[in-house]
């Protein structure tokens with residue numbers, strides 16, 4: 001058991017579209033509610049939480065009664081703009097229920113590369129966390145297409161969550177998806193795939209078995225989650241990849257139980 005997980009105080013949680021939207025395109029109200037409950041409970045315990053949430057396009061598709069994500073980038077951006085406010089409305093309703101304040105923070109991947117912007121973003125996070133407000137981060141899809149055009153770029157919310165985790169000096173990054181963790185092959189294609197409970201290093205072997213997205217709405221698949229995990233490992237931080245079907249799984253993770261896949265350097269694996 002790693003005490004660093006139990007003692008983790010500043011935690012970034014990333015939730016993917018596949019956890020927030022049912023395969024039929026409808027909003028998964030259960031996930032929204034359990035996520036709000038779990039993060040509110042942890043916030044009340046004094047932990048500092050940042051939620052990185054995808055779902056703007058998924059919610060936008062549902063609102064506009066569309067079955068398929070359009071290929072045109074401008075149309076995806078328009079859907080993200082429609083869906084983002086709806087996404088925040090859903091979060092506001094559920095977090096209000098648990099008496100927790102939230103804030104919307106829209107970022108681009110490069111924002112931290114500019115010292116002034118970086119400082120402004122950090123000031124915002126510092127003030128929000130000091131005031132017990134949970135920032136809910138998404139990429140600003142209107143001005144950035146990192147997440148939308150995977151033919152030319154490979155940015156996405158998995159990596160954005162890792163960038164945020166490293167800049168706010170988070171103790172732990174938890175990535176919630178529609179799989180139980182990282183497998184030795186894509187479990188949606190190969191039913192005999194085995195869950196890997198601990199990963200100490202990421203190289204071509206791991207990338208070799210990480211496939212694309214499994215759902216209609218997810219984007220990066222396992223590749224971008226591994227890139228996020230690699231960034232965490234390189235900085236000697238920890239990441240847990242777990243199933244977001246019931247976000248209360250976060251309580252189990254923070255209790256040190258073995259769920260999902262933990263990415264951590266070998267030196268701390270048995271502390």
Ligand SMILES: Nc1ncnc2c1ncn2[C@@H]1O[C@H](COP(=O)(O)OP(=O)(O)O)[C@@H](O)[C@H]1O
Nearest residue numbers: 016017018177183186211213214218219221222
């Ligand atoms: N080795 C692997 N282990 C686990 N999942 C994998 C693997 N390779 C590919 N995948 C796929 O990655 C998907 C999760 O990524 P994605 O669809 O982008 O979800 P999210 O919306 O949560 O970001 C899984 O549903 C699965 O189909």
Ligand SMILES: N[C@@H](CCC(=O)OP(=O)(O)O)C(=O)O
Nearest residue numbers: 016017054055056057157219
């Ligand atoms: N900004 C986009 C996020 C796209 C994305 O990274 O999605 P996912 O693979 O579900 O985490 C949206 O909110 O739809």
